[in-house]
Amino acid sequence: MKLRLITEGKTKLYIPEVLRDTSYVFFNPDNKLFRNLNCLFVKAIGKNIKYLDLLAGTGASGLRVANETDNAEVFLNDKNPYAYELIKKNATLNNLSVQVYNKEANLLMRENVYKFDVIDIDPFGTPVPYLDNALATVRKNGYLIVTATDLAPLNGVNINACYRKYHAIPIRVPESKEIGLRILIGYLIRTAAKYSRAVKVLLAVYAKHVYKLYVFIEHGKKRADKALENIGFLYLCEKCFKFEISREKIPIKKACEMCGKEMKISGPLYIGNLKDENILKIMYNNSDYYLNEDKEFRKFFNRVIEEYDTFLYYDLHHIASLYKLRLKPIDYVIEKLREKGYNATRTTFSNYGIKTNATIEEVVDAMKS
Ligand SMILES: C[S@@+](CC[C@H](N)C(=O)[O-])C[C@H]1O[C@@H](n2cnc3c(N)ncnc32)[C@H](O)[C@@H]1O
Numbered sequence: 001m002k003l004r005l006i007t008e009g010k011t012k013l014y015i016p017e018v019l020r021d022t023s024y025v026f027f028n029p030d031n032k033l034f035r036n037l038n039c040l041f042v043k044a045i046g047k048n049i050k051y052l053d054l055l056a057g058t059g060a061s062g063l064r065v066a067n068e069t070d071n072a073e074v075f076l077n078d079k080n081p082y083a084y085e086l087i088k089k090n091a092t093l094n095n096l097s098v099q100v101y102n103k104e105a106n107l108l109m110r111e112n113v114y115k116f117d118v119i120d121i122d123p124f125g126t127p128v129p130y131l132d133n134a135l136a137t138v139r140k141n142g143y144l145i146v147t148a149t150d151l152a153p154l155n156g157v158n159i160n161a162c163y164r165k166y167h168a169i170p171i172r173v174p175e176s177k178e179i180g181l182r183i184l185i186g187y188l189i190r191t192a193a194k195y196s197r198a199v200k201v202l203l204a205v206y207a208k209h210v211y212k213l214y215v216f217i218e219h220g221k222k223r224a225d226k227a228l229e230n231i232g233f234l235y236l237c238e239k240c241f242k243f244e245i246s247r248e249k250i251p252i253k254k255a256c257e258m259c260g261k262e263m264k265i266s267g268p269l270y271i272g273n274l275k276d277e278n279i280l281k282i283m284y285n286n287s288d289y290y291l292n293e294d295k296e297f298r299k300f301f302n303r304v305i306e307e308y309d310t311f312l313y314y315d316l317h318h319i320a321s322l323y324k325l326r327l328k329p330i331d332y333v334i335e336k337l338r339e340k341g342y343n344a345t346r347t348t349f350s351n352y353g354i355k356t357n358a359t360i361e362e363v364v365d366a367m368k369s
Pocket residue numbers: 025026027028031035054055056057058059060061077078079080083103104105106122123124
C-alpha cells in the first residue's frame with residue numbers, strides 16, 4: 001500500500017495515499033482539529049498519566065500526544081494488522097517509545113482494568129460498543145475522550161437507530177446538532193451510573209460532522225446519582241420554537257404556552273454545561289502554537305472559548321422561516337440582544353446560530369427591530 005509523509009502539529013506521520021480507506025488504514029486529515037485538542041487536553045490534565053489510544057488507525061492521535069506533551073505515557077491499539085504495523089513505523093519515525101497492541105478493543109480494556117488514566121475512543125460511527133468497558137476499566141479519577149460520527153441517529157434522521165443505540169428519542173430541527181450531542185452525553189452518564197461512575201463534562205463540542213467529548217470519571221454511588229441529576233427531557237414547540245427543559249424522570253405531555261400546540265419531547269438527554277471553564281482556561285493558555293499554526297483551529301477554538309454555555313441555540317434561518325421574518329445579519333441580532341442586557345454569542349454548532357439567555361420572544365423582537 002502506498003504511503004505519504006506529512007507533518008501534523010509537531011509530529012511526522014506516514015499516512016495512506018488513499019484517504020479514509022477503511023479496507024487499509026483509515027486516516028482523516030480533517031480531524032487534525034481534534035488531535036490538536038487532545039494534545040491541549042492532556043497538557044491541561046497536568047499530572048503524569050497513562051494514555052490509551054484505543055482505536056488508533058495510523059496512530060496519529062496517540063503519537064501526537066506522546067510527541068507534543070510531556071506528561072503522558074502512551075499506549076496505542078488497533079485490531080487491524082496493517083494499522084498495527086503503521087503505528088510502529090510512525091512511532092519509530094518520531095523516535096517515540098510507546099507500547100503498541102494489536103487487539104480487539106474490548107478485550108484489551110478488560111485485560112487492563114484500572115491501568116489507563118485516559119482512554120481515547122475514536123471509532124467508525126458510534127462509540128457505544130466500547131463505552132461499558134471504558135467506563136468500568138478506566139482508572140478512578142480518570143478521563144475518557146469519546147468520539148461519535150453517527151449523526152443521522154443522534155440528529156433525528158433515523159429515530160429507530162437512535163432509540164436502539166442510545167435509548168433516547170431525538171428530534172429533527174435545524175438545532176438538532178446540539179440536541180444530538182446532549183443525547184450522546186446523556187447516554188454516557190446513564191451507562192456510567194450502572195457501574196457507580198459519575199461523568200463530569202469538561203468539554204463537549206461539535207465540528208465537521210463529529211462529536212467529541214472530554215469527560216472526567218469519578219467513582220461512587222452518590223456521585224453517580226448526582227450526575228444523573230443532569231439528565232432530563234427537552235420540550236419543544238415545532239411551531240414557535242418555544243422550549244423548556246425538565247428534570248422529570250418520566251416526561252409528561254405539555255402544551256406550548258405561546259400557541260397551545262402539544263410540545264414535542266426529546267430525551268433523555270444531558271441538560272448541564274458543555275464546558276468547564278477551569279480546564280478550558282488552561283487549554284487556552286497553552287494553545288499559542290496551535291492557534292498560530294492552524295487558522296481553522298484558531299477560528300474554531302476561539303469560538304469555543306467565547307461561546308455562551310446555555311441549553312440550545314437559535315438558528316436564525318430557522319427562526320426567520322418560522323416567523324416569516326427577513327433575515328438579519330447575525331452580529332446585528334447579537335448586538336440587539338446585548339443592548340437589552342442579555343448574554344448572546346455565536347455558537348460552534350452553526351454559522352447561523354446564536355446562544356443566548358433571551359427567550360424566543362426576545363430573539364424574534366431583536367430580529368424585527
Ligand atoms: C476512525 S479510525 C481511528 C482514527 C484515528 N484515531 C485517527 O485519529 O486517525 C477507527 C479504527 O478502529 C479500528 N477498530 C475498529 N474496530 C476495532 C476493534 N473492535 N478493536 C480494535 N480496533 C478496532 C479500525 O481498524 C480503525 O483503524
